[in-house]
Amino acid sequence: MPDSAAHADAGTGALLIHGLGGTQYDLGSMHKVLKRAGIETHSLTLPGHGTTPEDLLGVRAEAWLDAVTEKYREVAARHDTLHVMGMCLGALLAVELCKRVGHQKGKLVSLAAPVFIDGWSTPWYRGLRKLVYRIPGLAARMRVEEEEPYGIKNELVRSIVKAKFERGENFHYRWVPLACVREVDRLRGFVMQGLDRIACPTLIVHAHEDELTSVRSARFLHDAIAGSQLVLLDNSYHMICVDNDRDRVAANVLQFMDRDPAAAQSPRAAGRAAPMGAADIERILGAYRDSLLAGEFETLFPLFAEDVVWHEEGDNPVSGVYEGRGALIDLFSRLMDYSRNTFTVSSVGQPALAGRAVALPLRFQVQDGARVHDGAATHTLRLRNNAIAKVNARADEPEREDAMWRRLAAANGREPEGDAMDEATLAIAAHALPDAFEAAAIALRALAQPPSAAVSLRLHAYEQQARHGDAPPAPGADADALAQVRHAAWRMLSGLPADQAQRRYIALVRRLDTDD
Known part of the structure; x- marks a missing residue:
């Protein structure tokens, strides 16, 4: 591979x-x-x-x-x-x-x-x-x-x-x-x-x-x-x-x-956490705050532990438990896709101790139809080994936020993620698969509208897996934040055979072409 x-x-x-x-x-x-x-x-x-x-x-x-x-x-x-x-x-x-x-x-x-x-x-x-x-x-x-x-x-x-x-x-x-x-x-x-x-x-x-x-x-x-x-x-x-x-x-x-x-143990189960000083905590919280305010979710990504667990409370299409740093790609993609890239964090308050965690109050805005929705939430962070190990995100008005995200999901929906394969893709013979894969790569560039950042990330991961096999354990030392996100998405496909990555890539491009 x-x-x-x-x-x-x-x-x-x-x-x-x-x-x-x-x-x-x-x-x-x-x-x-x-x-x-x-x-x-x-x-x-x-x-x-x-x-x-x-x-x-x-x-x-x-x-x-x-x-x-x-x-x-x-x-x-x-x-x-x-x-x-x-x-x-x-x-x-x-x-x-x-x-x-x-x-x-x-x-x-x-x-x-x-x-x-x-x-x-x-x-x-x-x-x-x-x-x-x-x-x-x-x-x-x-x-x-x-x-x-x-x-x-x-x-x-x-x-x-x-x-x-x-x-x-x-x-x-x-x-x-x-x-x-x-x-x-x-x-x-x-x-x-x-x-x-x-x-x-x-x-x-x-x-x-x-x-x-x-x-x-x-x-x-x-x-x-x-x-x-x-x-x-x-x-x-x-x-x-x-x-x-x-x-x-x-x-x-x-x-x-x-x-x-x-x-055999996962990183989560192995060893005790290394002690963190006040300067380390301040640095992480400052970077977290700055990334949210700038709307640069890709720069948030390196702050999280590989085995981070993010609990987005509520009963809506965004809520759920996201396990592993790579899963946060899906969370951030949902926020931006459902809001049609209008989700922004307008302010982040002062951090406060919450037991062994740190609570950060924040306010955000989303374009909800013809009006702007103002919301508030609290992110409670647990830090370990100079990284964010757990996040609990809770809205100040849960029912109001649930209703808003449901409306947005119904109105805007999401582009396909590509895990499902249509019958035509499944029927491609093994000997014809490489040519079909290259044809899909050409078709992607010819789409009338480019896919969203989330779907582009998925396509990039499938292409890398198809062409190079499993991702290396870590990105290059000079990798910027976007490269780290792309590497994590690729690593999520670890163990997926090249022919399956090719088929998933082809199926996703076909669905995007149909949507056009």
């Missing part, structure tokens, strides 16, 4: 392979965890994935193996050490890949490999599928639906996944053709043979309660791969990278890769 010129001599890399019907989200935060530990991550979208389930029809196990082998050879040339890791179907592919290429350049990590499909939630008639395979055309017409518990024991995470499915988000297929399961069965057969040829250090991680594939799979691999390590989890189902044991999985993987397991 990263471009070869920038990363040709990167020391350690990892190739991460997703599961059946899934994307890199199957591996949870593993990309970020490895990057924090200094390991450059690489990924790919398996053939038939990232579009619609129908595209899995006709895809053979050999196509998946060819794709991961090609990606492996591409990134192996960039690193002194390269680890291979896979989840579910990706674990089977990782094991078979390391066997076939004689991988010894790094280590192998198998996460919930379904060597046997015999978990507690699989139906009693699962063995009959092999009879169905023999009936011409029937396997292509039958579907295997994704149903609760979706491989997740954690009820909160499960409810989030369920909501994503109901909204139709394209992070995982809702079903796969039975013909595709037949190819998984063929791949399982490949994996079971010749495991004694795997010579690299191997870590096998599996959950006792995996509803898709029992611990028998993990024990089979452990017994057949000499010197392998086995970790069994007690509080997860199949999707171990996002379930209750996700932090333990990350820590075990890091330790196996000779890295500090503490990197």
Whole structure:
């Protein structure tokens, strides 16, 4: 994923392979965890994935193996050490890949490999599928639906996944053709043979309660791969990278890769805050005030901690909890898009201590139809490590402000953000995708009206991800405020395969063109 010129001599890399019907989200935060530990991550979208389930029809196990082998050879040339890791179907592919290429350049990590499909939630008639395979055309017409518990024991995470499915988000297929399961069965057969040829250090991680594939799979691999390590989890189902044991999985993987397991913790959880002096606090508050008064939201951005949490109180299209510095891009975009760039802060009062936080009263104006709306709010800031770690924004007259933002949203709306893809974009063949992407870049420049700053930022991030892969950990030392905002938007796409970034870019440009 990263471009070869920038990363040709990167020391350690990892190739991460997703599961059946899934994307890199199957591996949870593993990309970020490895990057924090200094390991450059690489990924790919398996053939038939990232579009619609129908595209899995006709895809053979050999196509998946060819794709991961090609990606492996591409990134192996960039690193002194390269680890291979896979989840579910990706674990089977990782094991078979390391066997076939004689991988010894790094280590192998198998996460919930379904060597046997015999978990507690699989139906009693699962063995009959092999009879169905023999009936011409029937396997292509039958579907295997994704149903609760979706491989997740954690009820909160499960409810989030369920909501994503109901909204139709394209992070995982809702079903796969039975013909595709037949190819998984063929791949399982490949994996079971010749495991004694795997010579690299191997870590096998599996959950006792995996509803898709029992611990028998993990024990089979452990017994057949000499010197392998086995970790069994007690509080997860199949999707171990996002379930209750996700932090333990990350820590075990890091330790196996000779890295500090503490990197599994997010920056928010790591360590105590460094002390701040009065001058530091005054500097941050002064910069915050000056940026608001100048209406330069891009200069606000560097003041926030990477894991900042902003709570915009109320019941309106702007209110909500924005987690992470990159999410603030969406908040500021909403303020400006709904107000058609008329939102301004007219005054900022004197700061006052509010327990361990600092409260800043402010007044703002918004063009509301034919009149100017005057409003007031208080921003309560928590500071940590010379940055703003938390913001609570509360309007002095909540009901009045809610009504105003609802009116503005109804009247002005927002331009599309581009996460949804139309059928025409999904239907673009892989070989035609690069040309379609370049054509969209040309079409963008020809639009009668340029997109808003928020949408331009989104397009820039998609283009960077498509052309260069994941963003580097930090912007350049001489990056100005706008460059930092652009870098943060790009980093929010970390782990998104290049072809998916191209499709999202194309879809967004098409929607803008339609609006024109």
